[in-house]
Amino acid sequence: xxxxxxxxxxxxxxxxxxxxxxxxxxxxxxxxxxxxxxxxxxxxxxxxxxxxxxxxxxxxxxxxxxxxxxxxxxxxxxxxxxxxxxxxxxxxxxxxxxxxxxxxxxxxxxxxxxxxxxxxxxxxx
Numbered sequence: 001x002x003x004x005x006x007x008x009x010x011x012x013x014x015x016x017x018x019x020x021x022x023x024x025x026x027x028x029x030x031x032x033x034x035x036x037x038x039x040x041x042x043x044x045x046x047x048x049x050x051x052x053x054x055x056x057x058x059x060x061x062x063x064x065x066x067x068x069x070x071x072x073x074x075x076x077x078x079x080x081x082x083x084x085x086x087x088x089x090x091x092x093x094x095x096x097x098x099x100x101x102x103x104x105x106x107x108x109x110x111x112x113x114x115x116x117x118x119x120x121x122x123x124x125x
Contacts, residue, residue, distance in 0.1 A: 001013075001014045001015055001017070001022070002014060002015075003066075003070035003073070003074075005073055005074075005077060007077065008073070008077075010073050012066050012069050012070050012073075013066060014066050014067065014070060016066065017066070017067060018054075018055070020051055020054065021051045021054065021067050024050070024051035024067075025051075025067060025070065025071070028041075028044065028045055028071055028074060029074070031044065032074045032077075032078060035078070035081065035082070036078075037082075038075070038078050038079045038082045038084045041074075041075055041078055042075055045071045045074075045075055046071075046075075051067065052065060052067050052068045052071060
């Protein structure tokens with residue numbers, strides 16, 4: 001099974017989905033085709049009980065999962081269709097400058113690796 005966005009040509013293989021993930025995906029596709037409210041779709045797809053979080057132990061695993069990538073693309077497409085977000089083929093020059101700007105550390109102490117930075121008391125790592 002493969003997800004393909006006909007407008008953007010984004011495509012991802014979904015053959016590795018479990019039965020529960022496949023059922024969740026098919027339900028999401030039905031909602032997408034019915035053009036449900038963008039925020040309702042977001043709530044369904046990204047809620048804590050969503051199948052995108054099953055079998056995954058880290059944030060990075062979720063972000064790389066084919067199911068997440070397909071659902072995120074559907075969510076974005078739905079937002080474009082409903083006028084909630086705009087699709088631009090090119091990033092405006094002013095925005096491009098902001099996206100590529102990287103702040104330099106203020107001192108050598110600020111340039112330490114994250115593992116060496118002090119952790120505030122009471123804050124979970």
